Amino acid sequence: MPDGINDPEAPMKDTRSLRILLIVENVPLARDERLRKQVAALISNGYDVSVICSRDPENHGHGGARIRDYRAPTEAGSKLAFVREYTYSWLMAAWLTIRTFLSEGFDAIQVSGVPDIYFAIGKPFQVLGKPLVFDQRDLSPELYEVRYGRRGLVYQVLRRLERASYRTADHVITVNGSLEKIAYARGGLPARAVTVVGNGPILERTYRRPPRPELKHGRRFLCCWLGMMGPQDSVDLALRAIHRLVHELGRTDCHFAFLGDGEVRRDLERLAEELGIAGWVSFPGWVQEDEAYTYLSTADLALEPNLEDYVSPVKVMEYMAFAVPFVAFDLTETRTLAGGAAVYAPPGEVSAFASLIGRLLERPVDRDEMGRLGRQRVEDKVAWDHQQAAYVQVYQRLLGRVTNAGDARRPPGGRRGS
Secondary structure, X not given: OOOEXXXXXXXXXXXXXXXXXXXXXXXXXXXXXXXXXXXXHHHHOOOEEEEEEEOOHHHOOOOOOEEEEEOOOOOOOOHXXXXXXXXXXXXXXXXXXXXXXXXXXXXXXXXXXXXXXXXXXXXXXXXXXXXXXXXXXXXXXXXXXXXXXXXXXXXHHHHHHHHHHHHHOOEEEEOOXXXXXXXXXXXXXXXOOEXXXXXXXXXXHOXXXXXXHHHHOOOOEEEEEEEEOOHHHOHHHHHHHHHXXXXXXXXXXXXXXXXXXXXXXXXXXXXXXHOOOHHHEEEEEOOOHHHHHHHHHHOOEEEXXXXXXXXXXXXXXXXXXXXXXXXXXXXXXXXXXHHHHEEEEOOOOHXXXXXXXXXXXXXXXXXXXXXXXXXXXXXXXXXXXXXXXXXXXXXXXXXXXXXXXXXXXXXXXXXXXX
């Protein structure tokens, strides 16, 4: 199938609504939960939506968006390969942006992903009166530092690209208060140039599924981790904590399921073998939303070994939505997000992390109370149902018109991809 629209026969509307073009770097729509929620929120509020992303068979059928996708590049394994990968993705996105503009047009562009290079695609269209929105979910310079363990020239280049993205955008969206502060500080942005839009789950989709005892692999407890497996996710620390729990603390009655995929998954599987914990650990791979939520409906506990202080992990919000307590490292945004729904180890201290797992497995009353608190926080504040109004209002302000179809408070439907 040639690069381009998934549904070329789809008829265009006679009366054009405002159209938003969403561009995500090197990720398919099918695996980008935040992007799918944004698509559904915009469509339910009367906007037309086009999406440019990498190809995946499951990109089709996401709430009426017009999809322009390109063949995914080969996964990078070196610095040079990363340069080739993102150069290719940028060129494809730029070409498809031009095609989109010439065919159905658009009234605003949103770019998201790392590294922060897509502002250059939107810049020429600003001259034509098309506002550019920068949806910042992570920090490219810090991700580079985590991956390669140093700063140097590349780090400085990434800081400059990040600043250019801030300064070029007509509005910046971030996922939490820490990133909002960084955007103002690094970008030198004026007041009200940034909007925080959280990334919580959709309440109507977080109902408990029937538990499946076989997911516990014959053990008394099930503990889950889910998400993308990259170097920055520190999943190796969770495996080392399990090693201590099993082989040093003698806790052998819990199975640990790591759901997801990513560039370090094979390394993590090898590490589990090396640590002698393969009998207590499974890697089911990438699963659909219903399967992931079945795991969480069965789980007694969850893990979040992230060490990035500014990150609001999506997995944490899903744990909370299913009333699953979890063990995490004590980081600013994790604690802000979860409060009493988690217990916290000093950052990086694997022994403390393992001890907290063992302690919670012994305390069902504490787990129940923590789960209740987590679910309540999601219902009251964290859920996408509460966040999407702020997102839609960004476009209402930028485009100077409030659409009269839909309601920004209505939760969108859709499927989970991460």
